[in-house]
Amino acid sequence: MSPIAVFDRPLTSVDLTIFSVARETLQVLLVRRSGAPEEPFPEVWALPGGFVDLRQDADLEHCALRKLREKTGVVAPDLEKVGSWGSAVRDPRGWSVTTVYLALIAAGGTALAAGGNAADARWWPIEGSRVRERLAFDHGEILKAAIARLRNKVEYTSLPAFLLTPEFTLTELQQMYEVVLGRTLEKKAFRTRMLATDLLEEVPRMKEGRSRPAQLYRLANRRRPVFFARTFSPRD
């Protein structure tokens, strides 16, 4: 094989699908692209992301974490690969490959005001499998795939716990599942299932409200989501 010429190298970027829940709706973080006319898709909304910086980024995940920090000021508790998209035509500047990550962040608390172009970052509600706005590049298709991945994974993991503040009630957790999945869940089955794992720890405190107080829980292990049993489950 001959040496690889630089013109054989595609443009390489990272994009992020960052989800949260606000006002009982799944939301995704988008940024508005620069208005400079030499840029593709000027002023069009897009997934946050950007080109890999070979001097700054040790690997793709570091690059994604850096972009996330620059755009939102948060450190993602969970960053998951969604896939990569690469073709000759997805970017008018030439053959390009993007690697896409997915992150869930807690509702409300995040100030988007950190970066320079932060005024042009905002949450968009998911309607079905998309946002109302038409997105730059193939980001509409990518977002669709990320939502599908998220919904699928929520069926059998504790991922939605990352959408909540450190302490929460079972009802709040159930609401996160329901918002992401777009359907209601049965209360008793949900609670039995959640408590059957070692996912949650009671904290010795109740959430007071307008009625009966609710037990507060926190994640027993903040790092990675728990996987629930599924079909063909191994014998023990």
Place this chain on the structure above:
Amino acid sequence: MSPIAVFDRPLTSVDLTIFSVARETLQVLLVRRSGAPEEPFPEVWALPGGFVDLRQDADLEHCALRKLREKTGVVAPDLEKVGSWGSAVRDPRGWSVTTVYLALIAAGGTALAAGGNAADARWWPIEGSRVRERLAFDHGEILKAAIARLRNKVEYTSLPAFLLTPEFTLTELQQMYEVVLGRTLEKKAFRTRMLATDLLEEVPRMKEGRSRPAQLYRLANRRRPVFFARTFSPRD
């Protein structure tokens, strides 16, 4: 944002994890790298793959299909993204990103003799989550992730059907599942489950053998794997 200099572009490749089953063992296709001393990892076994050809390949999946065809002469019935790996150090030639695909091909029938360096392509048995040989680059880690993905997906899809010839018996299908998962399955539950979907179609023929003939089936829809019901399954 300033224009992207070519030296900001990582090397970009595609690698394939191609699995089959032979002699009751899951096998992965590996190729031996060139012995030329200026190449990294000379004569070391590696996943088949190579750099994207910006003039030849329309997109990453076409590139993967081309590599697969060049190495094995088969057209993959199912090509699935596993993920991408990119870092400054995974290739000694510089910052590189590889996108990894997974394919299952039917046992036995495939002649590996197609390409030029075909003598250096062979099936390696999977032992646990790896092959005995030490692989080039980070291909050991990538293979481990691909096997994990495969095993996980087999728990709830009809993927192993792609490991079989067009017509097969339920016992043969069950054996494919058992080999991939590395554990035995209960016969009655397996058959009930398979026949409960519209995955299979009876063909009006039996497989004759040393004992009672077995009903032959084929896939009702050859295109994509079927997904089985799982926890939190939607109400109908």
Place this chain on the structure above:
DNA sequence: AGAATAGTGTCTCTAAGACAGTATGAT
């Protein structure tokens, strides 16, 4: 007392696991 929300009891239903039993071919 009544509203509101937290949390439980319990029945049904489905599908997996276990495993013994029956069916149908070759020899």
Place this chain on the structure above:
DNA sequence: ATCATACTGTCTTAGAGACACTATTCT
């Protein structure tokens, strides 16, 4: 008849779904 393998009957168990019921706070 015996062996080998295909295929089924049926009991048990685990967990989801349904849904009514009880519990604890507030006003």
